[in-house]
Amino acid sequence: DAGVTQSPTHLIKTRGQHVTLRCSPISGHKSVSWYQQVLGQGPQFIFQYYEKEERGRGNFPDRFSARQFPNYSSELNVNALLLGDSALYLCASSLDRTSGYNEQFFGPGTRLTVL
Amino acid sequence: DQQVKQNSPSLSVQEGRISILNCDYTNSMFDYFLWYKKYPAEGPTFLISISSIKDKNEDGRFTVFLNKSAKHLSLHIVPSQPGDSAVYFCAASAEEYGNKLVFGAGTILRVKS
Numbered sequence: 001d002a003g004v005t006q007s008p009t010h011l012i013k014t015r016g017q018h019v020t021l022r023c024s025p026i027s028g029h030k031s032v033s034w035y036q037q038v039l040g041q042g043p044q045f046i047f048q049y050y051e052k053e054e055r056g057r058g059n060f061p062d063r064f065s066a067r068q069f070p071n072y073s074s075e076l077n078v079n080a081l082l083l084g085d086s087a088l089y090l091c092a093s094s095l096d097r098t099s100g101y102n103e104q105f106f107g108p109g110t111r112l113t114v115l
Numbered sequence: 116d117q118q119v120k121q122n123s124p125s126l127s128v129q130e131g132r133i134s135i136l137n138c139d140y141t142n143s144m145f146d147y148f149l150w151y152k153k154y155p156a157e158g159p160t161f162l163i164s165i166s167s168i169k170d171k172n173e174d175g176r177f178t179v180f181l182n183k184s185a186k187h188l189s190l191h192i193v194p195s196q197p198g199d200s201a202v203y204f205c206a207a208s209a210e211e212y213g214n215k216l217v218f219g220a221g222t223i224l225r226v227k228s
Contacts, residue, residue: 004158033215042119042204042218043159056213090158092216104216106151106158 002026004093004107012113013081021076021110025093031055032074033104034066035090043090049074050096078112086114118142119207121219130228134192138205138219141186145207149216150179150190153202162203163190195226 005024013019025032031050035043048056049068068074072093078085088111092104120139128134136150146167151159165172165179165188172179178191192199205219 035216035218040220042121042206042220043216045215045217048213048215056215058215092158103161103164105161108156108158 004091004105006089006091006107006110008110009108010111010113012115014115015081015083017081018077018079019081019112021078021089021091021112022073023076023091023093023107024073025091026105029093029095029105030072031094031096032068032072033092033094034074034076035092035106036060037088037090037109039087046076081114083114086112088112117220118145119205119217119219121203121205121222123222124220125223125225127225127227128195130197130226131194134190134195134199134224134226136190136192136203136205136222136224138188138190139186140188140207142207142209142217143186144209144211145217146210147208148179148181148188149206149208150177151204151206151218152199153204153221159204192224195224197226197228200224200226 007022033048034046037043045058047066052068063079066076088109090109091107094104149164150162152162153159163177181188202221204221206216
């Protein structure tokens with residue numbers, strides 16, 4: 001079975017541009033979460049989507065948005081890019097949206113560099 | 116605010132010895148704790164977890180201990196192997212936060228052969 005896939009693997013953008021990152025969850029998983037990992041820090045929660053609806057949002061500005069499609073894949077959009085948006089963006093999928101024994105599986109991430 | 120802290124940025128251990136990675140948290144709402152392992156150019160991989168109703172969970176060479184009163188957990192790896200060299204993240208979640216994981220900054224473990 002394929003794990004969580006993300007595209008692209010690397011991306012270089014300039015300040016002010018926008019970017020779209022994509023994630024395909026593990027087959028059968030209905031929940032997708034997005035995390036930002038800045039160098040030297042742990043991943044930080046951005047969004048959770050479950051059954052195509054936003055179920056949780058971290059402390060990120062409105063420039064960050066996401067959506068989930070009927071096939072449970074997801075896109076993360078970032079507008080008006082800033083240098084500080086340079087990071088590894090991780091997608092995680094899980095069976096449902098609750099915590100506890102609901103393990104999250106992470107994709108390899110998309111490395112975004114903003115120049 | 117850092118609700119989950121890993122105060123040791125790095126740890127170096129000899130092959131065959133015990134590795135102990137520590138993690139502290141401040142939010143008493145956390146009821147589930149996880150350890151993830153991350154190699155370069157890969158996403159974090161789930162290693163082991165523990166519910167707040169337990170104080171120990173073991174899986175092969177990996178054991179996680181939870182001290183709720185001290186808001187502290189630790190991951191023990193015995194015996195350590197060179198392939199264990201990676202970044203280890205402690206993470207916590209709470210039922211009311213849904214699927215949101217709060218991560219520590221990570222500890223780089225180097226196992227020397």
